[in-house]
Amino acid sequence: MNKKLNIKKLPKKLIFQHVNILDPLKEKVFKGNVLIINGKISEIGKFEQPADAKTINCEGLTLTHGFCDLHVHFREPGDENKETLMSGSRAALAGGFTRVCTMPNTTPPIDSPESISFIIQKSKDCPIHIHPFGAVTQGQKGKEITEMGLMYQAGAVAFSDDGLPIQNGLVMRKALEYSKMLDVPIINHAEDDCLRCDGVMNEGIMSTRLGLPGNPSISESTMVHRDLKLAEMTGAKLHVPHVSTAASVKHIKEMKSVNNKITAEVTPHHLFFNDEDLVNYNTNLKVAPPIRNNSSRKALIKGIKQGVIDCIATDHAPHSLHEKETTFDCASFGMIGLESCFGIVKRLLVDEEGLSLIHLVKLLTIEPRRIMGFSSNLLEIGAEAELVLFDANKSWKFDKANISSKSSNSPFLGKELIGKVKYTISKGNIAEII
């Protein structure tokens, strides 16, 4: 277990002193102290400090809402060797995340109210808030829709067949229509199976050079377009996960101008890498959808700046070593993402691309919460402490030795990141990341 992550119960009274308080809701930053009593926010700003409170000097740190990730795979049930709800929670804390939504493509898939209850029960003891997504179709087979109503009652907050795109347009239409009575989004991993064929990386000059079967951009954008039109027709909520292509951004932008029920996310890895990085067949860069070319990457960054993309989600996808230390065709799709996320997007979007820190924090906090209808009044007096404190300018190397996830499949290993989470406060716990 990673010794660089230290999780303790919050003391009865705790003061974060001299901290930069970043309020993403009011879009302001101010310096002050924050008092937490019994796990709840008690005072913010200037106040008389109780003598019996423990104090932490937070000079140079920024305090804000705990991050929220709408796209993680915690592998439980079925693949507990890769990740569990508990180990995934630890990885989340290490990355500053206090709230995550788990994808249902486990073994067996989460496609019934009973399995939703299993996740809810098992998550009770975890130090972060875990919200399960239920499958859209039974067994994620893309044919018959699940008991969405009962799953919703059991705690499902949205529905997705992530990993297995819903190919049949009629099934997608019916699912969107049905979801309207619950007012929760449908999240479809948008790829046309026929066009994707056996592609394992982006189709282009790099796939030609490497001799690997290509997955063309249009396999995603054509499916995104179908889903957007179906969402418009049905009036349902649609959330587009891990957008990877310039054409998808364009379609989403156009549709957003006429339909306010569309939202979209992008991953740190699609923002950071381009397909030229696959030149040495690094299997940790094998993801679905694939890492695209540089012009698509730039379109994603522009999409963030223009507000076409609503939030950042990691698509944290743990895999065991032997599933990645193999030939490219046999390697599994996916990479872990929770722990490296902030350091990547802070470096890329703020330091290199000139986005404001407040804008970035919104993409990790109030925007994903808005999409799911979670409360965003986290700095209100009396609110449960769900906070992160980070050093925005700390430069550090992402290293295998301090990964809290059970898996370490990440192409960011050894990369210089800027911005490091120092404390995460969640469900009455304080995690210190050393």
Place this chain on the structure above:
Amino acid sequence: MLKQKHLLGLENFPKEDIQSIIDTAFNFREVLDRPIKKVPSLQGVTIVNLFFENSTRTRISFELAQKRLSADTVNFSASTSSLKKGESFKDTAQNIEAMKIDAVVMRHPTPGSPKHLTEFIDSKIINAGDGTHEHPTQAILDMMSLEEKFGKIKGLNVAIVGDIDHSRVARSNIYGLVTMGAHVTVCGPPNLIPEHITDLGVTVNYNIDEVLEWADAVNVLRIQRERMGIGLIPSEREYRELFGITEERLTRRNNELVIMHPGPMNRGVEIDDSVADSDQAIILDQVLNGVASRMSILYLLLGKKE
């Protein structure tokens, strides 16, 4: 000796290394014409031939090259399907290396697998074909055969005809020929020619007659029958009509054209019997040069430094 430790592919492989492989190959070619076709150059060197995919001529060619250099050789053949079920590729490689070997010659259906092998073991790696990526020793022997025929490679017009998208022979030939200063045109059905191939420094032309008129030599790729019937090639007769190297096509042409084929041939599809067996074809010279080229590569990578 070479600048490179391995022969993984010809992309970014130095021109001087290609030239010294070809030069040395001509020396070994003389050895092959002697009554005793064996030299002691690699005595005490152990080479493992790892073939994860069926191969007849490449495997025999490598084995002969190794035996004629007096190396000790071991052959390992396995289908990747059994590999997938059982021991991992990494474990197989590390187990074999644990037995103290010097080099691995590997054929594998997955692009990039020789590159992965270099991450798992320290031996020298020679790529004997990795899926649709590269087949560098084939391209070396093709270039040696061109040099034998024309006395040079630079400035030659070379056409590569067939399924470019799925051809490792095409990729390695493109890299090697462009590096050596030849002009390359690829020709074949548009759905089997990758959109960005011109970025590699080649010209694309879908008209076979124009291409044959232009070329000094044509490298005819094998059309794999498994590509038929999945919407890539409608039928053999249509392929022969539009892209086949037929006797009629060649008689229409004014000057003599050198015909090459990496084998095995689909006679009557991509190449006519009469063309394959004609004096214009240097297909069997390619096979002999294959042994000499592989001797040269093994010697230059594994031979004792003077």
